[in-house]
Amino acid sequence: xxxxxxxxxxxxxxxxxxxxxxxxxxxxxxxxxxxxxxxxxxxxxxxxxxxxxxxxxxxxxxxxxxxxxxxxxxxxxxxxxxxxxxxxxxxxxxxxxxxxxxxxxxxxxxxxxxxxxxxxxxxxxxxxxxxxxxxxxxxxxxxxxxxxxxxxxxxxxxxxxxxxxxxxxxxxxxxxxxxx
Amino acid sequence: xxxxxxxxxxxxxxxxxxxxxxxxxxxxxxxxxxxxxxxxxxxxxxxxxxxxxxxxxxxxxxxxxxxxxxxxxxxxxxxxxxxxxxxxxxxxxxxxxxxxxxxxxxxxxxxxxxxxxxxxxxxxxxxxxxxxxxxxxxxxxxxxxxxxxxxxxxxxxxxxxxxxxxxxxxxxxxxxxxxxxxxxxxxxxxxxxxxxxxxxxxxxxxxxxxxxxxxxxxxxxxxxxxxxxxxxxxxxxxxxxxxxxxxxxxxxxxxxxxxxxxxxxxxxxxxxxxxxxxxxxxxxxxxxxxxxxxxxxxxxxxxxxxxxxxxxxxxxxxxxxxxxxxxxxxxxxxxxxxxxxxxxxxxxxxxxxxxxxxxxxxxxxxxxxxxxxxxxxxxxxxxxxxx
Numbered sequence: 001x002x003x004x005x006x007x008x009x010x011x012x013x014x015x016x017x018x019x020x021x022x023x024x025x026x027x028x029x030x031x032x033x034x035x036x037x038x039x040x041x042x043x044x045x046x047x048x049x050x051x052x053x054x055x056x057x058x059x060x061x062x063x064x065x066x067x068x069x070x071x072x073x074x075x076x077x078x079x080x081x082x083x084x085x086x087x088x089x090x091x092x093x094x095x096x097x098x099x100x101x102x103x104x105x106x107x108x109x110x111x112x113x114x115x116x117x118x119x120x121x122x123x124x125x126x127x128x129x130x131x132x133x134x135x136x137x138x139x140x141x142x143x144x145x146x147x148x149x150x151x152x153x154x155x156x157x158x159x160x161x162x163x164x165x166x167x168x169x170x171x172x173x174x175x176x177x178x179x180x
Numbered sequence: 181x182x183x184x185x186x187x188x189x190x191x192x193x194x195x196x197x198x199x200x201x202x203x204x205x206x207x208x209x210x211x212x213x214x215x216x217x218x219x220x221x222x223x224x225x226x227x228x229x230x231x232x233x234x235x236x237x238x239x240x241x242x243x244x245x246x247x248x249x250x251x252x253x254x255x256x257x258x259x260x261x262x263x264x265x266x267x268x269x270x271x272x273x274x275x276x277x278x279x280x281x282x283x284x285x286x287x288x289x290x291x292x293x294x295x296x297x298x299x300x301x302x303x304x305x306x307x308x309x310x311x312x313x314x315x316x317x318x319x320x321x322x323x324x325x326x327x328x329x330x331x332x333x334x335x336x337x338x339x340x341x342x343x344x345x346x347x348x349x350x351x352x353x354x355x356x357x358x359x360x361x362x363x364x365x366x367x368x369x370x371x372x373x374x375x376x377x378x379x380x381x382x383x384x385x386x387x388x389x390x391x392x393x394x395x396x397x398x399x400x401x402x403x404x405x406x407x408x409x410x411x412x413x414x415x416x417x418x419x420x421x422x423x424x425x426x427x428x429x430x431x432x433x434x435x436x437x438x439x440x441x442x443x444x445x446x447x448x449x450x451x452x453x454x455x456x457x458x459x460x461x462x463x464x465x466x467x468x469x470x471x472x473x474x475x476x477x478x479x480x481x482x483x484x485x486x487x488x489x490x491x492x493x494x495x496x497x498x499x500x501x502x503x504x505x506x507x508x509x510x511x512x513x514x515x516x517x518x519x520x521x522x523x524x525x526x527x528x529x530x531x532x533x534x535x536x537x538x539x540x541x542x543x544x545x546x547x548x549x550x551x552x553x554x555x556x557x558x559x560x561x562x563x564x565x566x567x
Contacts, residue, residue, distance in 0.1 A: 078376065085444065088440065111430070112474075112475075114474075129470070
């Protein structure tokens with residue numbers, strides 16, 4: 001009888017311990033936000049994988065949060081405050097992809113969508129709204145990719161205080177990450 | 181028997197609401213109906229004055245307000261005159277103190293109660309529920325508001341639509357304001373972006389009213405019992421509405437993204453609700469809340485911030501008010517063993533508090549076993565990205 005009680009008590013203790021440990025593991029699963037912030041603005045329909053990975057490596061090394069920012073362009077015939085469902089569908093898919101990649105790197109992510117009449121206007125809005133330590137951008141490859149043009153990059157260098165990393169992706173790598 | 185109310189709704193002054201009201205009043209008079217003007221605010225516009233020609237005007241009454249003599253609508257005289265149709269401009273107008281009612285829409289209710297049909301006008305920024313939104317869009321807040329029920333109870337709602345460019349053209353031509361006010365109007369309220377936003381709000385408002393009427397309207401007589409049953413049950417089943425619970429944290433952006441996609445698939449509206457605990461926001465929370473607000477605007481979702489220390493009770497109230505059919509929540513935060521023993525989880529409490537409403541937990545899919553991240557993944561083609 002005593003043996004049975006002891007066995008039951010041990011089983012109860014074991015189950016409780018497993019329950020607590022499982023809960024703690026679940027709590028640890030999400031990386032906490034880092035104090036620093038690395039902005040990763042991007043345009044269009046595709047992501048530059050090398051630029052994203054550069055941003056992620058930088059964020060991981062500095063224990064910072066990656067802030068991917070989709071820059072949406074609002075046509076002149078629409079109000080700046082209007083909803084953009086078609087661009088939102090594109091943006092959310094890309095932001096999901098960034099979040100997945102960041103999870104693999106163990107980097108916390110804080111996603112954004114910024115709007116503007118053109119890419120510079122959207123960049124200006126981003127600079128106005130976001131606190132950051134670094135900005136990582138992909139340069140246009142000349143192969144028709146969606147990176148920043150030399151003019152946009154020059155504008156960013158002239159107008160954004162702080163460190164800016166411009167990644168010129170390898171053309172083959174860039175092509176590999178393009179939309180199917 | 182109560183009269184019928186027809187409201188002409190516009191995005192801003194000058195779109196032609198009063199003109200159209202008078203035009204329809206003239207048409208009614210031509211068919212032999214007894215039509216009078218109860219109150220007309222022509223703003224000195226020649227076209228408007230000309231359109232009113234020939235219609236009987238019920239004299240205004242004079243009211244002394246702080247030494248100034250004001251001319252106001254004479255409700256008693258209109259009721260005594262008892263026309264079939266009365267044209268009453270500016271539904272949102274506030275009466276000076278001392279009159280029977282504080283607001284003109286209350287005067288209109290008296291006229292309707294006397295069995296007189298009424299045509300009236302209002303601008304979209306005067307609607308109570310849109311006042312904040314319009315103030316945010318245009319940086320101009322109007323003080324005179326009309327409860328939404330007044331519009332909801334109207335028998336007919338007519339949108340007077342004009343493109344922003346055409347309205348600005350009318351303004352420049354001196355057809356809206358006198359010459360000395362044109363420059364100031366152009367520099368402040370009458371900007372294309374303001375007017376475009378207002379136009380969108382007005383179009384949405386009318387679309388929602390039309391939809392509401394379509395859903396709750398009596399419809400044609402049904403012969404079979406099952407048809408009657410369908411007609412009764414359909415209104416509850418037609419309109420889906422999603423409510424996503426958010427917090428000013430980055431994790432909430434994932435919930436919003438997933439909720440928005442569901443809303444798009446269902447072709448329905450999305451509300452985002454943050455139940456703010458009764459305390460001050462810290463800087464980080466304020467920044468995240470602002471980011472959520474911007475995201476909501478891009479997505480066309482409605483961000484609601486409600487103060488309350490009882491999350492479930494607040495969600496229940498908001499869900500009832502908004503007609504919610506789905507509630508989406510993020511993964512509940514970690515709870516200690518003791519907490520799990522002492523109190524049911526949030527999903528369980530929501531399920532208990534929201535009978536008949538689906539509750540969905542939005543998982544973090546990047547944690548799914550076997551999920552292969554693919555940064556090169558791209559959205560479907562043909563959606564028209566920014567570049």
